[in-house]
Amino acid sequence: MGRKRILTKEEILKETGALLRKEGIHGVHFKKLSTELQVSRSTLYEYFKNKEDLILSYMRNMMEEMTKQIEAIPEEEAPNKKLYSLLYIFLDHAETHHIDQMIRELQNSDQTLALFYRTKIHEDLMGTYNQMLDWIDDAKKSGIWKDKIESEMVADLIFHSILFPTRHKYGVKEMTDQLFRMIEYGVKNE
16 A cells, blocks of 8 residues: 655645636546645545635635735835835736636535635725725825826726736736836826
């Protein structure tokens, strides 16, 4: 009898994310996941009670990681540098825009838990959006950016950049650089 492979929850969540990106929520199955991770299905059940529990854990983990990165942006940085960092984080976590749809699909199995995560994620995203508005206003007040541009328009551009289909073509860093150059040169004082 062979030795049981030692597996971490992080490894499972990472592979879950890869499967979600590749095949969508309906492509994630314990059988497929166990094959990719080279473990038995019963090993996965030691960590998660079912597919819904696994996907909700993945989403919660992804949002917590994104929130930690946003909170780690140094307070002393110039507001436009903070916004660049935020744009990079958004593009690096672009699959967050699929979360709402995944939660709706999971509501069939555990409506209470799915609603809880949907509400929590919405609250986290709105908190981030409001932080972004503050940084945009700070950039305008400090004279880095023109004050005649609507803060919400800039915030919406950054916030919804995860929906741009070209992000796959360019990669996170190049997409961030190009988008931010467009924002800065469109709003920066000469």
